[in-house]
Amino acid sequence: MTLQKRYRLMASLASGIVFGLGMAISGMTNTQRVQGFLDLAGAWDPTLAFVMAGGMFVTFIGYKFILKNPAPLFDDTFHLPTRTDIDKPLIIGAVLFGAGWGLVGYCPGPAIAGLSYGYTTTLIFVPVMILGMLLAKPLAKVF
């Protein structure tokens, strides 16, 4: 394995750890808090807005500087999505995702970050979610 490849793997692990730490500190792994944010008609909990604001602020500024460079530190090129079309799977997918998110209060990141709590909900949610991701591939061909 080349040294650069090794650095890339370490970078993945390190980013993952920082990501999970952020999720757990922010309150995103608290399903009731997430549902509280989505409950506009109830006792609205604005906490999630602060998570989004903090995340977007840092990412927006960081990306601005990084993407001026020809390549990332440990790879020859940036791997950026290039599509700009708004198609049916994007909308249907987002509707389904939002509905599931509201139903349980978990999106993929916090569900993984919350695995260590050992709650039954999380331990059921994560494998079922992965199953759904795998089923999405053949389903996407229908649209």
Added chain:
Amino acid sequence: MHPFVLALIGGGLVGLAAVMMMGLKGRIAGVSGILSGVFSDSSGERLWRILFVLGIALGGAIPTLISDSFAPPVPDTSTILVIIGGLAVGLGTGLGSGCTSGHGICGISRLSPRSMVATCTFMAAGFICVYLLKHVFGG
């Protein structure tokens, strides 16, 4: 510390992770895309995905190792709803090519039109779903 301050710091850390992923490796830190790639991508692109997902699980465990006060309350959603919700989140992020991190944080920061539309759509769907759940069906 006030929950809003923790949320801002935690959100900032998620942003930092996204910036690290792009600056070091040139990748979008989108959890759903990386996670599904663990099971479907070619072998050469699998290990970094596994490490990223493993990192999230490890990083998520750190606060509770320091203080039990970081452990959130046990979710009270019924098992059948957890299964339906998990399936919907998996199918939805697969079809829609992303979730809160990939579309919401990384995509909007790149001003991607697809991500902006997706984020507005899943937020709206989340609001409607919780409205129905809490105020119409009274769960």
